[in-house]
Amino acid sequence: MALINENFLKLKAGYLFPEIGRRVRAYKQQNPDKKVISLGIGDVTQPLAPAVVEAMKAASDEMGKIETFHGYDDGGTGYEFLRKAIQHGDFQSRGVEIGLDEIFVSDGAKCDTGNLQEIFGIDNVIAVTDPVYPVYVDTNVMAGRTGDADEKGRYGKIVYMPCTAENNFTPVLPKEKVDIVYLCFPNNPTGTVATKEDLKKWVDFARETKAIILFDAAYEAFITDASIPHSIYEIEGAKEVAIEFRSYSKTAGFTGVRCAYTVVPKELIGYTKDGKAVDVNPIWNRRQSTKFNGVSYITQRAAAAIYTPQGQKQIKDIIAIYMNNAKTICKELAALGYTVYGGVNAPYIWMKTPKGVSSWEFFDKLLNGVQLVGTPGAGFGASGEGYFRLTAFGKPEDVKEALARFAKLKV
Amino acid sequence: MALINENFLKLKAGYLFPEIGRRVRAYKQQNPDKKVISLGIGDVTQPLAPAVVEAMKAASDEMGKIETFHGYDDGGTGYEFLRKAIQHGDFQSRGVEIGLDEIFVSDGAKCDTGNLQEIFGIDNVIAVTDPVYPVYVDTNVMAGRTGDADEKGRYGKIVYMPCTAENNFTPVLPKEKVDIVYLCFPNNPTGTVATKEDLKKWVDFARETKAIILFDAAYEAFITDASIPHSIYEIEGAKEVAIEFRSYSKTAGFTGVRCAYTVVPKELIGYTKDGKAVDVNPIWNRRQSTKFNGVSYITQRAAAAIYTPQGQKQIKDIIAIYMNNAKTICKELAALGYTVYGGVNAPYIWMKTPKGVSSWEFFDKLLNGVQLVGTPGAGFGASGEGYFRLTAFGKPEDVKEALARFAKLKV
Numbered sequence: 001m002a003l004i005n006e007n008f009l010k011l012k013a014g015y016l017f018p019e020i021g022r023r024v025r026a027y028k029q030q031n032p033d034k035k036v037i038s039l040g041i042g043d044v045t046q047p048l049a050p051a052v053v054e055a056m057k058a059a060s061d062e063m064g065k066i067e068t069f070h071g072y073d074d075g076g077t078g079y080e081f082l083r084k085a086i087q088h089g090d091f092q093s094r095g096v097e098i099g100l101d102e103i104f105v106s107d108g109a110k111c112d113t114g115n116l117q118e119i120f121g122i123d124n125v126i127a128v129t130d131p132v133y134p135v136y137v138d139t140n141v142m143a144g145r146t147g148d149a150d151e152k153g154r155y156g157k158i159v160y161m162p163c164t165a166e167n168n169f170t171p172v173l174p175k176e177k178v179d180i181v182y183l184c185f186p187n188n189p190t191g192t193v194a195t196k197e198d199l200k201k202w203v204d205f206a207r208e209t210k211a212i213i214l215f216d217a218a219y220e221a222f223i224t225d226a227s228i229p230h231s232i233y234e235i236e237g238a239k240e241v242a243i244e245f246r247s248y249s250k251t252a253g254f255t256g257v258r259c260a261y262t263v264v265p266k267e268l269i270g271y272t273k274d275g276k277a278v279d280v281n282p283i284w285n286r287r288q289s290t291k292f293n294g295v296s297y298i299t300q301r302a303a304a305a306i307y308t309p310q311g312q313k314q315i316k317d318i319i320a321i322y323m324n325n326a327k328t329i330c331k332e333l334a335a336l337g338y339t340v341y342g343g344v345n346a347p348y349i350w351m352k353t354p355k356g357v358s359s360w361e362f363f364d365k366l367l368n369g370v371q372l373v374g375t376p377g378a379g380f381g382a383s384g385e386g387y388f389r390l391t392a393f394g395k396p397e398d399v400k401e402a403l404a405r406f407a408k409l410k411v
Numbered sequence: 412m413a414l415i416n417e418n419f420l421k422l423k424a425g426y427l428f429p430e431i432g433r434r435v436r437a438y439k440q441q442n443p444d445k446k447v448i449s450l451g452i453g454d455v456t457q458p459l460a461p462a463v464v465e466a467m468k469a470a471s472d473e474m475g476k477i478e479t480f481h482g483y484d485d486g487g488t489g490y491e492f493l494r495k496a497i498q499h500g501d502f503q504s505r506g507v508e509i510g511l512d513e514i515f516v517s518d519g520a521k522c523d524t525g526n527l528q529e530i531f532g533i534d535n536v537i538a539v540t541d542p543v544y545p546v547y548v549d550t551n552v553m554a555g556r557t558g559d560a561d562e563k564g565r566y567g568k569i570v571y572m573p574c575t576a577e578n579n580f581t582p583v584l585p586k587e588k589v590d591i592v593y594l595c596f597p598n599n600p601t602g603t604v605a606t607k608e609d610l611k612k613w614v615d616f617a618r619e620t621k622a623i624i625l626f627d628a629a630y631e632a633f634i635t636d637a638s639i640p641h642s643i644y645e646i647e648g649a650k651e652v653a654i655e656f657r658s659y660s661k662t663a664g665f666t667g668v669r670c671a672y673t674v675v676p677k678e679l680i681g682y683t684k685d686g687k688a689v690d691v692n693p694i695w696n697r698r699q700s701t702k703f704n705g706v707s708y709i710t711q712r713a714a715a716a717i718y719t720p721q722g723q724k725q726i727k728d729i730i731a732i733y734m735n736n737a738k739t740i741c742k743e744l745a746a747l748g749y750t751v752y753g754g755v756n757a758p759y760i761w762m763k764t765p766k767g768v769s770s771w772e773f774f775d776k777l778l779n780g781v782q783l784v785g786t787p788g789a790g791f792g793a794s795g796e797g798y799f800r801l802t803a804f805g806k807p808e809d810v811k812e813a814l815a816r817f818a819k820l821k822v
Contacts, residue, residue, distance in 0.1 A: 002590045002623040003532035004681035004689050008697060018700050021485060043482035053475035056709060057468045063667065064464035066806070071454035071666040074432060107518050107669075107704075114702035118553065121414035138701045142529065179413045212413040255482040256474065256708040258518075270415035283419050289429050290549045291525035293518075297667040298467060299707055395477070 007144045012153050016134050016379040017041050020363075027367055037402045039329075039390040040373040042188075042347075044253045045398075046321060048302075049314035052252065055305035059298040073294030077285065078105025078261065082300045085307040086261060090246065096233045102265050102281065104288055105303075107295050109218045109247035109260040114139040115291075116214060116243065116262070117180070119283045120270065124179035127159040129171045131189050131380030131387070133216070136182040152382040162383040163190060165352070169341065170198065173205050181206065183232075184216035186223060189380045189389040190350040191342015193228045199235045206241035210271065212280075213242040218260075221251040221319055223345045239265035243280075250347060250393070252306045252315045259295055259303045322347050325399045326392035332403045347392040350377070354411045362388050362411070370405035418555045423564050427545050427790040428452050431774075438778055448813045450740075450801040451784035453599075453759075455664045456809075457732060459713075460725035463663065466716035470709040484705030488696065489516025489672065493711045496718040497672060501657065507644045513676050513692065515699055516706050516714075520629045520658035520671040525550040526702075527625060527654065527673070528591075530694045531681065535590035538570040540582045542600055542791030542798070544627070547593040563793040573794040574601060576763070580752065581609065584616050592617065594643075595627035597634060600791045600800040601761040602753015604639045610646045617652035621682065623691075624653040629671075632662040632730055634756045650676035654691075661758060661804070663717045663726045670706055670714045733758050736810045737803035743814045758803040761788070765822045773799050773822070781816035 020040055028036060048056075062068035073079055083103045091098045106112050114135050117126075122144055128136050137158065140146055147156020154160055159178050161171035169192040171183070183202060185194040194202075206213050213232065220230040232238045244263040248254035268280040305311045326343040333340050339352040353362040359376035366372040377387030394402065431451055439447060473479035484490060494514045502509040517523050525546050528537075533555055539547050548569065551557055558567020565571055570589050572582035580603040582594070594613060596605040605613075617624050624643065631641040643649045655674045659665035679691040716722045737754040744751050750763040764773040770787035777783040788798030805813065 001621040001686075002681045003535050003684060004691065004694060005530050005532050006683055008530065008694050009683075009689075011697065018486060041483070045477070045480070045482070047477045047480040048471075048474045050475060053471050056471040056474075060459075060464050060467040060471065063459045063467075064461060066456070066458045069456070069458040069664075069667070071456070071664075072452070073667065075429060107706075110704045111702060119416050119419065121416050122555075124414050135701060142698065142701070144533075210412040253480075253482075255704075256480070256484065258704065258707045270413045272417055272420075273414060275412075278415050278420075280415065283415060286419060286422065287553065290546060290553070291522060293521045293666075293669065295518075296669045296707060296710055298709065 005142065007142050010141050010146070010148050010155070011138060012149050016375070019379070020373065020375065023367065024373055034371050036367070036371045036373060037394065037398045037405070038373040039394050039399070039402055040375050042391045042393060043255050044250060044393045045395045046253055046318045048253050048257070049306070049311055049318065051305045051308055051311040051314055052302045055301045056298050059301035063297065070297040073297065073300070076289055076292050076294035078103060078295065079297070079300050082304045085304045089307040091231065091233065094230060094234060096231055098233065098263055099266060102263055103261055104264065104284065105259070105261045105295050105300065106292065107258040107260070109216065109245045109249065110135055112245050112260060112262045113214065113216055115287070116284070117143055117145070119280065119287050120180060121273070125157060125159060125177060127161060127174050127178040127181045129163045129183070129187070130160040130382055131163065131377060131384030132182065133184060133188050134380065154382055160381065160383070163192070164383055165341070168192070169350070173201065177209070178211055180212050180214060182214045182216070184218070186219040186346035187348070188219065189348055189375065189377065189384065191344070191346035191348040193223065193225070193345045195227065196229050196235060199229060199232055203232070203235045203238045203241060207237055211241065212268070212270065215242050215244045217244055218247040219250060219346055220246070221315070222323065222347050224323065225345050228345055233263070239267040240269065243268065248303055248306065253318060254303070257299055257302060259299050321396060322392045325394060325396060328399060329390055329392065329403065333406065336407060343392065349390040349392065351388050351390065353377070353386055353388050356386065357411060359385055359388050365411060366409065370409050372402055372405055416553065418553050421552050421557070421559055421566070422549060423560050427786070430790070431784065431786065434778065435784055445782050447778070447782045447784060448805065448809045448816070449784040450805050450810070450813055451786050453802045453804060454666050455661060455804045456806045457664055457729045459664050459668070460717070460722055460729065462716045462719055462722040462725055463713045466712045467709050470712035474708065481708040484708065484711070487700055487703050487705035489514060489706065490708070490711050493715045496715045500718040502642065502644065505641060505645060507642055509644065509674055510677060513674055514672055515675060515695065516670065516672045516711065517703070518669040518671065518706050520627065520656045520660065521546055523656050523671060523673045524625065524627055526698070527695070528554055528556070530691065530698050531591060532684070536568060536570060536588060538572060538585050538589040538592045540574045540594070540598070541571040541793060542574065542788060542795030543593065544595060544599050545791065565793055571792065571794070574603070575794050576752070579603070584612065588620070589622055591623050591625060593625045593627070595629070597630040597757035598759070599630065600759055600786065600788065600795065602755070602757035602759040604634065604636070604756045606638065607640050607646060610640060610643055610649070614643070614646045614649045614652060618648055622652065623679070623681065626653050626655045628655055629658040630661060630757055631657070632726070633734065633758050635734065636756050639756055644674070650678040651680065654679065659714055659717065664729060665714070668710055668713060670710050732807060733803045736805060736807060739810060740801055740803065740814065744817065747818060754803065760801040760803065762799050762801065764788070764797055764799050767797065768822060770796055770799050776822060777820065781820050783813055783816055
């Protein structure tokens with residue numbers, strides 16, 4: 001008798017974004033004449049940079065000729081041309097040395113942040129911020145690393161670190177014993193960033209407690225403040241305790257192209273139950289070479305094009321469009337009397353819901369009242385209740401229209 | 412203290428193909444003047460079909476324009492245009508009805524066959540053929556569904572079904588209680604196929620015992636015999652008990668493009684420990700929507716192009732090249748006195764090693780003696796010892812040269 005993994009039955013309702021999708025589809029079906037504008041799911045709207053498109057077309061042509069055809073990406077961790085571009089463009093340029101065999105190219109940071117927990121034991125205590133990107137939590141629930149959810153949606157055994165306006169959305173070092181800590185800066189959903197001092201605190205904590213930090217830097221390209229680190233490896237000693245996730249989804253509009261990478265340093269150590277130190281890098285390599293088969297050659301050529309001078313200029317122009325959206329949203333919502341956070345070093349605007357309405361209630365009011373879609377803060381965790389996430393990824397004209405609609409919203 | 416998943420430490424040596432890669436690289440470094448020909452790892456050599464290349468270039472152009480840009484594939488299970496092409500081209504055309512929401516597009520059958528076990532409980536007993544595609548076994552080892560390996564590389568708790576010349580490489584229904592059965596037809600590595608009667612036996616067995624069959628049909632495009640089923644769903648009742656994996660890797664040369672799909676029928680039932688029936692389809696959907704983010708739009712357009720009349724003709728011409736290789740290999744090796752199997756309805760030729768040498772010994776003799784690379788049967792399991800796998804995916808001129816070298820081989 002085939003038994004299902006009953007941990008899946010612990011999961012509360014649907015994954016956040018499909019749930020939003022369902023509500024929006026239902027509204028559109030009932031109101032086919034209304035134009036719904038989404039500042040919600042976090043998908044980008046600007047097309048790919050011309051350098052990226054050209055690289056994909058050239059790579060497609062290569063794949064059509066026997067002399068230049070590419071089959072399996074040997075080892076499945078990424079072509080050397082891309083890993084070299086990453087090594088130089090994302091790390092050496094900021095004074096950080098990362099080895100080519102520490103870089104694992106993949107088809108998305110969602111996959112990587114979701115899959116990485118597999119290489120760790122089931123008995124680890126994980127710590128997450130609250131609110132948090134749901135993938136970190138849900139994948140640990142599926143793996144059986146948590147208890148059941150309580151009425152607020154908090155799972156047993158997970159250590160939640162509340163991040164609210166009261167603590168400037170900055171997680172406090174946990175007092176409990178924790179083994180694996182998920183951090184995301186610039187933060188999704190709050191738009192908060194971490195200074196070097198903030199990150200140093202975490203690196204020191206992990207070194208002292210032999211914990212490992214899973215650092216999600218998917219939004220580093222949106223940092224505007226020169227003093228904010230883009231990589232956790234800018235902090236001394238971080239290679240011993242941190243894995244870093246990067247993505248081209250928001251950096252270069254690759255949500256529909258699928259490319260990302262993860263850095264697992266050779267210095268990183270995990271432990272067996274009886275305390276023996278074990279290198280983590282070869283274990284992740286084994287996981288990837290067994291369960292993954294690399295990223296499309298065409299996609300890897302596209303990603304490499306991002307690092308060319310042309311590519312860099314083009315993606316920066318696109319990011320500037322989004323950051324201008326963020327600025328406009330923050331300014332105009334503040335003028336309407338809303339309390340807003342983020343939006344300066346991040347593409348996310350985290351707002352307080354007005355008059356204390358719940359975040360799903362605000363979602364429904366926005367959708368039904370003025371046909372706007374955002375993301376309910378409660379979807380990111382119990383401490384997200386009373387907040388609402390907007391993203392800066394809309395088309396500028398839609399953002400303008402959305403703000404005009406906000407002005408008309410009656411709560 | 413971060414604990415690693417100690418199940419990874421149970422894994423024997425490296426994953427087969429990286430290990431072969433390491434030996435070949437070492438040989439080439441020491442013998443830079445020698446031309447090594449590979450009939451080994453199973454990568455294809457013919458370029459992509461022109462219809463596929465054109466589709467990718469057109470899709471790349473779409474991604475470069477704001478009006479036709481595509482972001483996230485909503486839901487991550489594949490664009491409807493591709494799922495409709497699959498529904499019609501792979502199933503309705505053979506008299507099988509599969510719903511669109513039963514098709515999950517992915518980036519590879521290796522990923523799917525590796526990830527699927529996650530949705531099943533840790534206490535299931537799995538059954539595999541021996542020899543077997545190593546991914547089925549290794550991913551269950553990683554998940555903790557097995558004991559340690561014995562001296563032959565067989566893991567505790569797994570039920571192995573030996574497939575050797577003595578039983579025509581046809582697995583016998585296990586006498587032990589098993590919950591999940593992996594089957595692959597046309598078989599990798601033996602090249603064996605299953606008749607309708609063979610598959611019916613398995614479907615009946617699964618229905619009686621409430622087991623689930625994971626059916627890998629990655630090589631169905633190589634079936635030449637009209638009486639052999641391409642899908643397990645051609646067998647009545649299979650939808651209640653079987654998941655099917657398909658891939659474009661060998662069908663259309665997508666090893667470097669990455670696209671596949673999995674069918675999880677709505678009728679398929681798993682069980683909780685206390686015997687409650689649970690639908691499997693929504694659980695896989697939840698797994699995919701949480702840990703995966705869909706396949707590149709460009710790649711999905713490429714896959715859809717395979718189903719056009721042009722695309723069909725072009726990929727059939729490519730498959731004919733490979734099947735002609737297979738025929739030549741079988742014929743000439745037989746003429747040299749080797750005993751060969753497969754190669755008729757499959758791109759794999761499974762040969763007995765001569766004079767009882769071990770399969771890794773034969774690997775080294777072929778590499779060092781005549782600079783040929785194949786795959787040692789023992790890499791696929793204990794019952795693969797004494798066998799050796801060749802693939803038909805080489806360039807015809809390389810296959811010719813490889814056979815000339817075989818004639819010179821002294822064992």
